[in-house]
Amino acid sequence: MTVNVLFAATESRWAEYEPPLRKEIAALGIEAHIATDIPADQVDYIVYAPNSEVQDFTTFTRAKAVLNLWAGVEAIVGNPTLHLPLCRMVDPALTQGMVEWVTGHILRLHLGMDAHINAPAGTWDPVAPPLSFDTRVTVLGLGELGAACATALAGLGFQVTGWSRSPKDIAGITCLSGDAGLEDALAVADYCVLLLPKTPATENTLNAPALALMPKGARILNPGRGPLVDDEALLDALDNGHIDHATLDVFRIEPLPSDHPYWSHPRVTVTPHIASETRAAYSSKTIAENIRRGEAGEPFLHLVDRTAGY
Known part of the structure; x- marks a missing residue:
């Protein structure tokens, strides 16, 4: 029997995917019709990007699941017409890209690379950088991406504390949870990496009181979601010197407006939402495996908890 897979995303994504x-669906022995124009009542699976034209799911009467192309699901999880299982995107390339961005930017700051790269010719200042053994990193969010980054940083010798809303246990990581755990995690954050999902509970996680809990001279990296940070509070903390630097990849408005203070702030590095990206060659494997599971009656991978929002 042929499985009908609707690709509901932008035209450029279709060309890419x-x-x-x-290839990946056929490799699992599944006969599939994959297209962008299948009648709703004939669709078995929806490969989905929230910026597609599909917003009403009530007509997809035989569909078994929505397979999100993005890691984040905040743009679809609250859709009142969606009652199908929803799976978020997790793939090795997405995770590896985030690990590389986070470790790279922490090492840039930790080793003081900018001072040498931008130093005038002839400058000779032989001061050794600190060691990772003596440096504390807090990772807020211990999902797939956060756990991978925390583990990679611990492997480089950093003292890593991870925080999540519910308890986690990750080898080599001091894992904290709950409101008291968040305060303790921030208190030991020479570096703070934000990898929480965007939910009403996580908005402005780094507000003025939270920033005040961090050690003076702390550095912040946000490759997670823009609304996790209270922008005005962060700018104040940067201006008064309590926070030394912020490396930001995600923002409340994207592209970041050209007149935003982050662009010109000497203690801010802006990157254009490139910390991690789904890559079709890898994420297609995740999609194909979930289709196989659906056809075999097995549990889907990376199923979203609709009540938690991720």
């Missing part, structure tokens, strides 16, 4: 998606 069509070849690897066909």
Whole structure:
């Protein structure tokens, strides 16, 4: 029996995904019709990006699941017409990209690379950088991406504390949870990496009181979600010197407006939402495996908890 897979995303994404998606689904022995124009009542699976034209799911009467192309699901999880299982995107390339961005930017600051790169010719200042053994990193959010980053940083010798809303246990990481745990995690954050999902409970996680809990001279990296940070509070903390530097990849408005203070602030590094990206060759494997599982009656991978919002 042929499985009908609707690709509901932008035209450019379809051009990117069509070849690897066909390849990976066929490799699992599944006969599939994959297209962008299948009648709703004939669709078995929806490969979905929240910026697609599909917003009403009530007509997809035989569909078994919505397979999100993005790691974040905040743009779809609250859709009142969606009653199908929803799976978020997790793939090795997405995780590896985040690990590389986080470790790279922490090492840039930790080793003081900018001072040497920007130093005038002839400058000779032989001061050794600190060691990771003596440096504390807090990772807020211990999902797939946060756990991978925390583990990689611990592997480089950093003292890593991780925080999540519910208890976690990760080898080599001091894992904290709950409101009291958040305060303790921030208190030991020479570096703070934000990898929480965007939910009403996580908005402005780094507000003025939270920033005040961090050690003077702390550095912040936000490759997670823009609303996790109270922008005015962060700018105040940077201006008064309590926070030394912020490296930011995500923002409340994207692209970041050209007149935003972050662009010109000497203690801020802006990157254009490139910390991690789904890559079709890898994420197609995740999609294909979930289709196989659906056809075999097995549990889907990376199923979203609709009540938690992620």
